[in-house]
Amino acid sequence: MSELNDRLIRVGITHGDFNGIGYETIIKTFENSGMLELCAPVVYGLHKAATAYRKILNTQDFNFFGIQDADHIAKNHCNFINLSDADITIEPGVISHAAGFWAVRALQRATDDLIAGKIDVLVTAPFNKSTVQSNEFSFPGHTEYLAERANEKQYLMLLISDKLRVGTVTGHIPIQEVASKLSIDVIIQKVKVMNASLIQDFGITKPRIAVLGLNPHAGDNGLIGKEEQNIIAPAVQKLNDEGILAFGPYAADGFFGVGTWNKFDGVMAMYHDQGLIPFKSIAFHQGVNFTAGLPFVRTSPDHGTAYDIAGKNLADADSLREAIYAGIDIFRNRAIHKKISGNPLQIMQKRERDRDR
Secondary structure (H helix, E strand, O other), X not given: OHHHHHOOEEEXXXXXXXXXXXXXXXXXXXXXXXXXXXXXXXXXXOHXXXXXXXXXXXXXXXXXXXXXOHHXXXXXXXXXXXXXXXXXXXXOOOOOHHHHHHHHHXXXXXXXXXXXXXXXXXXXXXXXXXXXXXXXXXXXXXXHHHHHHOOOOOOEEEEEOOOOEEEEOOOOOOHHHHHHHOOXXXXXXXXXXXXXXXXXXXXXXXXXXXXXXXXXXXXXXXXOOOHHHHHHHHHHHHHHHOOOEEEEEEXXXXXXXXXXXXXXXXXXXXXXXXHHHHHHHHHOOOOEEEEEOXXXXXXEEOOOOOOOOOOOOOOOOHHHHHHHHHHHHHHHHHHHHHHXXXXXXXXXXXXXXXXXX
């Protein structure tokens, strides 16, 4: 694996909403030249926006390195692909459909390069989910768009940190629709995606996965809802029958309140806020959004556009840095897993050929 460890991983980064904190966190991340020893970054954005935020941050010793195509990523530089020289107005903190339009263009271009193998990892800066909507882009977020581009039906939004990994059975849907979207099969599918990801992306041989209940007190034996008895518990049992170490359903408040989450490699929540509120409370600045189950690696900071602090030099770049670190680690872990889980006979034959050379 030495050739993999020695090669700089090519990390594509989309600029997100140019009126949010995307450019500020990108610039702050790569002002540290040590990041360029870890990866070869390429930012997909607009030169005019990048120039505006360099002035806002008063960066004297940092410059983007312009390239035409990801085929020509240069080492020891923060590469930059300019999507257009269009006339844009940078207004930090202002909701803008123009910002949404160019956020989508950056995502499309970067995803094209990811699928083509020109970059190894995609890190997406946040955009505003309302301003990106159009006849061309009608997805709730990055996750659903990337799943469609990958033609993958079985995927999972997974929030990760060095302390905690949380997935959600349902995604960006209204709370009133959650119960109707749950089924034994859906829970089994999502937990299987998490289990496979914990093995190949995080190097955990036999993951332990906690499954949360839907209702308060996990239904209280049917007094506050039947989903635990009729759907969630049977799903957990079937997973165990297939050799997956799933446990639950747990009452979410006590599970996080007394620290039971520390005993598990992953936690499966039933809906968005059930999992993300405790996750962000525990690991906000170090949290990373990872899309598990896709054939390529995509991560993102776990915060939003942060319009309230955009352009004020208050943005914290920790989550973006963690997203880059996580993407690199996952890319390498996948390569290692693929190698060690390959055909043993082929591996032995290759070693013998290598010795004979």
